[in-house]
Amino acid sequence: MIRRIIRHYLHPYHAPLALIGAGLGFYLYLLGKRYHVLSEICWKPQSSGSLQAIVDWIGHVLFSPNLWAFGVWFTLLVVMTLFWLYFFGQFTLPVRTLEERKAIFVRLLYYMAGFHGPALFLQDGTVIASKAERLKNGPGVVVLDLASAAVLRTEGNFTRAVGPGVAFTKSGEYIDTPLDLRTQVTPIGPNPGENPFAPLAEGESEEAFRLRRERGRSTSAQTRDGQEVAARLVVVFTLSNCPDGLSEEECTRGRFTTPFPGHEEAAWRAVTHRPLDAERLLQAPAYLSPDERLLPWQWLPARLAADLWREYLQNFRLLDLFRPLPDDPQQTALDRIAEAIIQRLTQPSYREMLPGGQWRSKRLPSREYALLQEYGLEVRTVKISEIFLKPAIERTLVEEWHTNWLARAKQEDALIRHKQTQARREGERRAATQWGVLIATACMARQENGVLFSGAYYLERLLAALNRMIADDPALEQAQEIEAEALARLWAWAQQQRAQEETEPPGGEA
Numbered sequence: 001m002i003r004r005i006i007r008h009y010l011h012p013y014h015a016p017l018a019l020i021g022a023g024l025g026f027y028l029y030l031l032g033k034r035y036h037v038l039s040e041i042c043w044k045p046q047s048s049g050s051l052q053a054i055v056d057w058i059g060h061v062l063f064s065p066n067l068w069a070f071g072v073w074f075t076l077l078v079v080m081t082l083f084w085l086y087f088f089g090q091f092t093l094p095v096r097t098l099e100e101r102k103a104i105f106v107r108l109l110y111y112m113a114g115f116h117g118p119a120l121f122l123q124d125g126t127v128i129a130s131k132a133e134r135l136k137n138g139p140g141v142v143v144l145d146l147a148s149a150a151v152l153r154t155e156g157n158f159t160r161a162v163g164p165g166v167a168f169t170k171s172g173e174y175i176d177t178p179l180d181l182r183t184q185v186t187p188i189g190p191n192p193g194e195n196p197f198a199p200l201a202e203g204e205s206e207e208a209f210r211l212r213r214e215r216g217r218s219t220s221a222q223t224r225d226g227q228e229v230a231a232r233l234v235v236v237f238t239l240s241n242c243p244d245g246l247s248e249e250e251c252t253r254g255r256f257t258t259p260f261p262g263h264e265e266a267a268w269r270a271v272t273h274r275p276l277d278a279e280r281l282l283q284a285p286a287y288l289s290p291d292e293r294l295l296p297w298q299w300l301p302a303r304l305a306a307d308l309w310r311e312y313l314q315n316f317r318l319l320d321l322f323r324p325l326p327d328d329p330q331q332t333a334l335d336r337i338a339e340a341i342i343q344r345l346t347q348p349s350y351r352e353m354l355p356g357g358q359w360r361s362k363r364l365p366s367r368e369y370a371l372l373q374e375y376g377l378e379v380r381t382v383k384i385s386e387i388f389l390k391p392a393i394e395r396t397l398v399e400e401w402h403t404n405w406l407a408r409a410k411q412e413d414a415l416i417r418h419k420q421t422q423a424r425r426e427g428e429r430r431a432a433t434q435w436g437v438l439i440a441t442a443c444m445a446r447q448e449n450g451v452l453f454s455g456a457y458y459l460e461r462l463l464a465a466l467n468r469m470i471a472d473d474p475a476l477e478q479a480q481e482i483e484a485e486a487l488a489r490l491w492a493w494a495q496q497q498r499a500q501e502e503t504e505p506p507g508g509e510a
Contacts, residue, residue, distance in 0.1 A: 094166060
């Protein structure tokens, strides 16, 4: 504790407190009328003045020759200090269980003695702490927000995974890898707008050119006709809520209490299953920490997507990538490749693809999905945001499209006209069917009291049914605005004929 007090007052911001404490002590010394604290072992109480009386009473207790009284008061002081420390300590952090309250009490004792460890805060998967705080190796505490998790370790090995809330670290235990529980979006391949096959541009450094070519090689693949194509892939994934191999009880017990997906076992697998980063080790093998020697925990989904992109691109020729598929004109080959990649990464089994993009009915087990589960990750979707070609091939394609645009336009026009003709014939067929139903319903012959209804009666019923149908369909009502006047005249003529028939004797001519 003495070391803790000395370090506290040596801090630049706390030095004025030492002066204030010294002044207060000198003031109490004058009140006690003593020139030295050890001049007399016994302090004889004074009674002049209220403040003087308090000072005398404290001095009498502390320097009384009665050791029993001193022991009682000292023990009471220690007990009350520990009680209030335990009572108020549970409000310093969001602890809920009795074990957590005991842990925060012990950490406060270590803090008072100067042997405490780091107090760290994780926000969105980022550690917020000073460098001096990270270097402490005593028992500490880690506070994680709802979007953070971490895997702890010692100098020898990984220890455990912790999620949102409060985690108490042991002596020598520290954060190895923080994790962001939010949805991860990892791109792989060239940056947007840059062509990895383009030569060294004016003003571009050799290092920037080398990095641009490396980004292109990360997703470079060959088509069926031997053309090289690079793509920018965007993979969206999260930690798994329940990795494979766990029982239902283990899934429920280890799931993080947060709106974001995550599980203790998934976080543990994502961090501890990482391989070494051989490229970084070759560049600087002697200056890397244990965490820097490994790949980041987000490395796997993007690498798998790039491998599947290379596998499926071999099923198509270059020109087929931009044409509608024969079995589905609404899809291009790029859409079919993206769909196949998503199947392999998100489902335990997938449909095999034949050259040309056709699906086979047989389903095969997905090794990529099993590998992701082994690493505690779940892929949500994959997008092919952009593809890149060599400049010479791109110019050839553009010239070919310019040459054949008229033929393609005529083909598209013929296709549109064919679809319009089919739609018109289908509309005519439905209209004829609806008209027949209307006539059969409205003009069915009936006979009452041996008298047949006249043609004007059936015409009036037909017009009434037609008006009801038009009123029930707003689109049909707008389309029949031109014929509204003709229908009104026909309706008036039918009513006039009905009135004349009603004045004629029964059995008259219809």
